[in-house]
Amino acid sequence: MRAAKNQRKTKTFMSADVETLIIGGGVVGLAIARTLAARGQDVMVLERHDRIGSETSSRNSEVIHAGIYYPPGSLRAKLCVAGKDALYQFAEENGVSHKRCRKLVVASNEDERAGLAALAANAEKNGVGDLKFLTASEARELEPELECVGALLSPSTGVIDSHGLMLALEGHLTANGGHIVLNTTASSIQRTETCGHPAFEITTALGDVMTCRNLIVAAGLGAQEIVETLDTKKQSYRTPKQYLAKGHYFSLATRCPFSHLIYPMPTGAWLGVHLTLDIAGRAKFGPDLSWTNSLSYAFEDEDGERRKAFCQSIRKFWPSMPENVLVEGYTGIRSKIYGPRQPVADFAIHGPESHGQDGLIALYGIESPGLTACLAIGDHVADMLLQA
Numbered sequence: 001m002r003a004a005k006n007q008r009k010t011k012t013f014m015s016a017d018v019e020t021l022i023i024g025g026g027v028v029g030l031a032i033a034r035t036l037a038a039r040g041q042d043v044m045v046l047e048r049h050d051r052i053g054s055e056t057s058s059r060n061s062e063v064i065h066a067g068i069y070y071p072p073g074s075l076r077a078k079l080c081v082a083g084k085d086a087l088y089q090f091a092e093e094n095g096v097s098h099k100r101c102r103k104l105v106v107a108s109n110e111d112e113r114a115g116l117a118a119l120a121a122n123a124e125k126n127g128v129g130d131l132k133f134l135t136a137s138e139a140r141e142l143e144p145e146l147e148c149v150g151a152l153l154s155p156s157t158g159v160i161d162s163h164g165l166m167l168a169l170e171g172h173l174t175a176n177g178g179h180i181v182l183n184t185t186a187s188s189i190q191r192t193e194t195c196g197h198p199a200f201e202i203t204t205a206l207g208d209v210m211t212c213r214n215l216i217v218a219a220g221l222g223a224q225e226i227v228e229t230l231d232t233k234k235q236s237y238r239t240p241k242q243y244l245a246k247g248h249y250f251s252l253a254t255r256c257p258f259s260h261l262i263y264p265m266p267t268g269a270w271l272g273v274h275l276t277l278d279i280a281g282r283a284k285f286g287p288d289l290s291w292t293n294s295l296s297y298a299f300e301d302e303d304g305e306r307r308k309a310f311c312q313s314i315r316k317f318w319p320s321m322p323e324n325v326l327v328e329g330y331t332g333i334r335s336k337i338y339g340p341r342q343p344v345a346d347f348a349i350h351g352p353e354s355h356g357q358d359g360l361i362a363l364y365g366i367e368s369p370g371l372t373a374c375l376a377i378g379d380h381v382a383d384m385l386l387q388a
């Protein structure tokens, strides 16, 4: 921390140690940091682990979503559609592995087929106008082992190497003079003043203290906990309540006969057990959705019921899946800001109008499509901060 301060001795930022501090070195924090550094800000990212992106940003499906499902006008819809285009361009320009492998949303019965039209209409409102209806036989021409009564083809859905993406974002950040400090947990935030100017004072778990003019909290699962250390009571501000929803993935142990991502019709806010491919073409199924109070990433299936449920779901669209080909994979935890029986919430990006603290932006509930949207979130947050 002290070394970092010394590196900045030529800049003053009204005597704060750093102009903008970002808590959280996941894909969203890194994307925000990259944008702010590119716009001339002095930026530092604090990350509690010894590597960037080792929580949710490396425990997801790595899908570049088209923007089909989200309510029109929501941040999730707008930032997904803008973020998708930006992400393809960034990946191409920076050599990040990615693939426009396309996706099929499949209807397994006549009721679901009627739902395809509603999905396409929603997508259209979000600016996703490239979906194509397929009959069952057209879908089978693309994917001979697929069982369905109809499908929607999404040409702009793809996959990306999330680690490669984060390394490229880190490269941009450091090339513009920004820094990432690893193994450093922010444990409390206080309001302070430096040279008569408002600032934030961040204390780390090891007791180091540093000051910043602006503070961005992009701490994923840790966002509420750290913001709640700041005394915002005067503004009667409450952080959104956090709900955790774990998702399990099974990997496919044999060669995958599919070249498209295959999604069933969504069930409420959950996309259902779907098939995704990584950059190397390896297939995995999931994530499912289990509400939990625990931050454990343990794969839970002691009684085999989870495997059974996955097999049932998968066989609806792949009836000829061989026996015993599912291998326990990994899990990820969604940081949601709505509970099991509550309406789906949008991304919550809180600036001073929410909490009354100039210079503070806090992000909550950045679940899917946060990876797809990361570059657009970076622009959005930078605009909020710099235009304030």
Ligand SMILES: Cc1cc2nc3c(=O)[nH]c(=O)nc-3n(C[C@H](O)[C@H](O)[C@H](O)COP(=O)(O)OP(=O)(O)OC[C@H]3O[C@@H](n4cnc5c(N)ncnc54)[C@H](O)[C@@H]3O)c2cc1C
Pocket (backbone or CB within 6 Å): 023, 024, 025, 026, 027, 028, 029, 030, 046, 047, 048, 049, 052, 053, 054, 055, 056, 057, 058, 059, 060, 061, 062, 063, 064, 065, 184, 185, 186, 187, 218, 219, 220, 221, 222, 223, 226, 247, 287, 331, 332, 333, 334, 335, 366, 367, 368, 369, 370, 371, 372, 373
């Ligand atoms: C199962 C699952 C599947 C998903 N699939 C997709 C998908 O296919 N496509 C898509 O677009 N999106 C997907 N998402 C969403 C996407 O992964 C997230 O939106 C995105 O990774 C969030 O990034 P983040 O940087 O906000 O959070 P994180 O990756 O969690 O980063 C936050 C960082 O903050 C650090 N941190 C927390 N507290 C502190 C502290 N006090 N001090 C210092 N550091 C701290 C953490 O260690 C962490 O590294 C999925 C999510 C899940 C859970």
